[in-house]
Amino acid sequence: MLEYGQFADYVHRYAQHHIEENSALESYCTSDYKAVLEAEINGLVADRQVVISSIRNKDYIFVVPYFIEKYNDLFNQIDANISIPFPSINDMPKIVPIDVVTKKQADEIIYGRLDKEELNDRTLYCIVFSKTVPSLIFPSSFPIANLINLALKKLQELMHKEESHDYFLKKLSISNPGKELSIKTFFNKFCANPSTVLDILKNTGDNFYYWSQLCYFIKQDYTKLKDFAPEDITILQSVAIIEIATSYYKSKAAEKLQAQAAFEQLDILMKNPPYYYNLNDIRKMKDKTGIPLLGQYKEEQLMNHLKAKTQESIGNQMPELLIFKVNDGNGYYIFKERVIPLIIRLANDVRILVREALIKSWYNNLREYELLPEMKENAAFERCLEREVSSIEPVLSALLNASFLPVVAFEDQTPGHITLFRNDSLISYSELLMLSRQELLADAKLKLPFWYAMPIVSFIMKLLFKKPKPKTRKDASAALKIQNELKDKESEILKRRDEDDSIDPKNKRRRELRKLAIEIEKEFVPETSTLDRELKGYMHEWNDRIGKQNYENLGEDVNSLIRDYFRKVLRTLKADTFNAERIRRLAESLVDTPSMMKIKNHPALKRYVELYIIKIVKNLPSN
Incomplete structure (x- = not known):
């Protein structure tokens, strides 16, 4: 506590004495130094770092960080000597203004600081409990977890007293008939090391009922007292702190279990057709009741889950979840066990489209008396199939070219699975799609008019009607054209039907x-x-x-x-x-x-x- 006028004079004299060493003090050397200092002090008041209070017609400066340091030292003393009571709001000197403290509800500050704690020397909290429990002074520089541990030690010290130990153990046992053994185990663990019992609650949510009952019985007995000693107030404050902390840890354990169940559901959904999903698809997934999974876990948890699934592996095996990218740069997630079934399914589906596309394309070329390289050469035919697959089904193309495919194929133990690799190389596209160059060419020729099969007539017609080769040939897939034509026809039919x-x-x-x-x-x-x-x-x-x-x-x-x-x-x-x-x-x-x-x-x-x-x-x- 500093008297404002004396402090202002001290700053003025100090500035005059040290002006040569520090030119920043010049503003405090002028005759208007009090106005300069007042502006500085008002800024600190607005920032709640100092409080100005008038006592007997004099203004005094109360520095908040001073009180924070003082109470931080007191909590460290309590840690060394647990019998020292917690500092209560009623213990503060009457001369100290109430504005020095920042009032907050106990659940607000404990929940908030357990979620995200930032230690500093800026705030002196007044933790407000119920009406029957006096508020507790708590500095922002002291960890909230340490306060909870001090509260646990306070109750532990109470239970070490023989009469309290037997009394509360008996009350717990009577209220839980048939559970005497589990009650005794919980109680003995609590008396030996209360933080261990709290750790169990943090991870699983177990023992919460015993915790709440024990706190209730202690609070019930102590609130009957007419006159509270400082030790009694400390016990009530400790019970209130522990009740809020256990409620917080129980809710976090429940959230953890909910997130685990949601991630299990997510994994099941991702193993369902179509087997590959991008991040946007995963965000939209819902559980069996139609509730979005994103909400049962947070976005950050989702990203961590996917990261763990794509990185964690057992022994020398690949991770459970894999990532691949298609030509347009979109990334997809797929479970390792679904890669081979998806390739088989896509290969079966795309086979029909590729076959129809090539027959139609080759038929058109043969009508113009043009022989393409893929009609005559196996290597060109394989390149042609690869182009068609890449255009029609980018996902299949991406999987066949994925770096993880050889390992996945090697690890695959599916009964009756197909062999994708032979002599350390991917099997040919013709074998994968079960397409024969000779059969496709024969099917294309069957559609030609009969005179194309007559050598002499065909030769003459070729000389007369063969068009010069174009400088460029479109690479667009004939299969997609067929597909789009079908969709257009279907839309037109439906439109006509609606109009009628x-x-x-x-x-x-x-x-x-x-x-x-x-x-x-x-x-x-x-x-x-x-x-x-x-x-x-x-x-x-x-x-x-x-x-x-x-x-x-x-x-x-x-x-x-x-x-x-x-x-x-x-x-x-x-x-x-x-x-x-x-x-x-x-x-x-x-x-x-x-x-x-x-x-x-x-x-x-x-x-x-x-x-x-x-x-x-x-x-x-x-x-």
């Missing part, structure tokens, strides 16, 4: 549903694929029947079940309730029926049902 619909409410509702189905389809079907192609691919995954007839019979049985089920839903289905989430719920309900439970690959079946529902709605008749 009458204003009948029933037809109007169906028209709205069809439009919604087209929009929802974009969420379920990748841009590089089609609805029918996805349906075919997923049927290959869940339909394990051997033999063409058995395979087709099972497929038709499942399709009939979906149609019958959705026909009932359609009667009451409204456009404003039809969305992607509704489709997922409908598919999940159907897949969980006894008839569908016999099919093993449920994730693929569920995806198939979702896509088939979209197809049904897209093709709803007008009447």
